[in-house]
Amino acid sequence: MKSAEQIMPKFSEVVNLSSNYAMNEYSNNIYESICRYENFNSGKSLMLRGKKLAWLIGENSSLCDFINDLGEYSYDNCITLNLYDFYAAYNITFPHETVSLFNGSNCELDDILDMSELLSAILCGAEKKYTHKVILSPARVSVEYLENLRVKIIQQFIYLRMYVPVIISGSHKSARKRKLRLSVLGTKKAGKSAVINAMLGGEYSPSSPELPTPCKIIYSEDNISNRKIFLEHNGIIKFFSQPEDLKNFLFEKFIEARKNPDTLEDDINVTVPEFPDIMHGFTIVDTPGSNFAGAKSHYDIACSEINEADIYLFVMNYSAHLTEDEIKIFDAAYKHKHTLIIALNRIDEMYSSEVVKSYERAADYIASRLNALGYYDFLIVPVSALTAxxxxxxxxxxxxxxxxxxxxxxxxxxxxxxxxxxxxxxxxxxxxxxxxxEETGHIKYLQQIIFSLSNVKPHTNKFACFRTS
Ligand SMILES: Nc1nc2c(ncn2[C@@H]2O[C@H](COP(=O)(O)OP(=O)(O)OP(=O)(O)O)[C@@H](O)[C@H]2O)c(=O)[nH]1
Ligand SMILES: [Mg+2]
Known part of the structure; x- marks a missing residue:
């Protein structure tokens, strides 16, 4: 059982804004809350790796507006508020006895009732360097309900840039034999090939401002040490010593395909001796940008992958997001009811903008735009593949x-x-x-999220809905 010291004052007591509050009217209150929090922090050092944390109550309120408001207020008053260090997240209420926290010291803290309490407990433990796991118990509520809750909690940890495994008890003993197919989709030049290179830890695929990926490239590992990288295409096999050699070969092929699009329609299979540990259980598929005009429509090739996928990794370009073309391919993937993760790529570009932006604001902005269009079941992880x-x-x-x-x-x-x-x-x-x-590119973080979503028994819920064959 938790003790009084283990649950420190809730963050809701620090910055408590309900969604009904008119932000402008309460600006003074916001500021006072921050001050109180800062004083509190310096005394008790309740911080997440030196970062301050604010709490926004109400799932319908906009995190984006909240951070904007804090930012504007701090500028008006010439007070330096480092928004990068200023995390925020929505509150989530947990059904009674559903959520417990395992803090690595053989001690489960139960009866956690909302997200701020859960975070308080984690941050207290973080100072003692415990390894945490959040355990969701299906004793009183359905697994489907818990899967939705799990996704919400994971998204909060993404906003907070924390990695804490969130597990539904009893559902992680799947003896899945086959590899899961991680299909990387998106519009042209979103950075799909760059994200795959970053995840594989080598430059296998040409990633360029001009040359498009013209066909599917399917990456698998064979786990045989000392084997070379090899490629199979139309019955021909070629071996390569280094990822860059494969990249150069593909580069030539892609140039050929640009001149004569019929030369490269069939899938290219690439076998790599060893994936990074966390990607062991996956086959990764690069696809052409869905809106590139080619001989055989790149859209058709990308769409054909939608039927094959277990998990969609939808790469979105931070600097040119939610275009009509993007929504078209997103919608096609979303309708398939499989796990969908958005890698919001190129977040490094937010630094070249006039306005100082924040990681969590970028993610929340896209989430609220997608919600307004009727899409709810997805996770967003901001990344910069090129940084990684x-x-x-x-x-x-x-x-x-x-x-x-x-x-x-x-x-x-x-x-x-x-x-x-x-x-x-x-x-x-x-x-x-x-x-x-490399850490600021958040690719390893993205891999952890993909891994944690894949590590469950398949069932009918969207976030654990893998193909059964
Ligand atoms: N600044 C920045 N540029 C990036 C990032 N990721 C990719 N790029 C650049 O974006 C361009 C396109 O990247 P690709 O990986 O080829 O994009 P793609 O989605 O595979 O493109 P297609 O295959 O043509 O659909 C390249 O010039 C990359 O260097 C990133 O995180 N930050
Ligand atoms: Mg590409």
């Missing part, structure tokens, strides 16, 4: 060079350098190593 790919190419030695010198001509390094500069200028944050730079 660039960081993977930067060695510790390079890192010393580009932090000290301006003379850089390597593209990956100059991209990385720009990101580091943006973080410093916008947030006053210093990124100290290639690993922490």
């Amino acid at each position: 790919v660039s960081a993977q190419r930067v060695s510790d030695d390079d890192y010393d060079i580009f932090t000290d010198s301006d003379k850089v001509n390597n593209t990956a390094i100059s991209f990385a350098k720009n990101i580091i500069k943006s973080y410093k200028n916008f947030h006053g944050l210093k990124i100290k190593s290639p690993a922490s730079l």
Whole structure:
């Protein structure tokens, strides 16, 4: 059982705005709440890795408006409020005895009734460095209900940039034999190939501003060590030593396909000796941008993948989102009722905008626009594939060079350098190593989310609805 000290004052007591509040009228209250919270923090150090946390009550209120309002208020009054450090999330009420927190010390905290209480308990534990798991119990409510709750809780952790596994008890012992098919969909140049490269930890696929991916590329692993990468296409097999060799080969093929589109319609199968650990259970499928005009419509090829998928990874371009073309392919995937995760890519571009934006605001804005169009069952994870790919190419030695010198001509390094500069200028944050730079791309986080959603028994709910064959 939880003790009084384990559940610290709820965040709702810190910043408590119901959805009925008119934000402008209550600006003063918001500010007072923040001050109180800051004082409270400095005394008790109830912080998440040094970050402040605000709490927004009411599932129908807009996180986006909330953060905007806080931002405007802080500027008007010349008070520095670092929005990057200022997390926010909606409150969620839990049915009684449904949610418990396992904090890694053989102690389950039960009777948690809402999201702010759950977070309070986690943050108290975080200071003691426990490993947490949230366990949902189907004793009193249906598994379908809990799957929806699970997705909501996971989305809150995404806003908070925390990874805490959320598990429905009894539903994680699936002995699934086959690999799940992770189908990467989206419009042209959203960054699908870049996201796959970042997830696989190598530049396998050409990712370019001009050259489109003209057909499906299906990546599998064969788990045989010392094997080379190989490609099968139209009965021909070719071997490659390095991901870049495959990329160069594909590049030539894609150029050919652009000149003569009929040359590359059939799927290309790529076998990789070993995927990163967390991707072991998957086959990953790259698809052409759905709105690219080709000989055989790229839309048809992308749509043909929709029927094959277990999990859709829908890559959206942060800088050009929710176009008519995008909604068309999103809708086609959404109707299939399988697990759908949106990778909101290119979030590095928010730093080039005039307005300082925040990670959670970007995600919440897209979520509310999709909700308004009638789409509810999805998760959004903001990522920057190019940041992750660039960081993977930067060695510790390079890192010393580009932090000290301006003379850089390597593209990956100059991209990385720009990101580091943006973080410093916008947030006053210093990124100290290639690993922490890679972390800001959030690709590993995306992989954890995909993994956690895949690790359940298939049943009829949307977020665990895999093909049965
Ligand atoms: N700034 C930025 N650029 C990115 C990011 N991800 C991809 N890009 C760039 O966007 C362009 C298109 O990326 P691709 O990976 O080829 O996009 P795609 O969705 O596979 O494109 P198609 O296959 O043509 O549909 C490339 O120039 C990438 O370098 C990112 O996170 N940030
Ligand atoms: Mg591509």
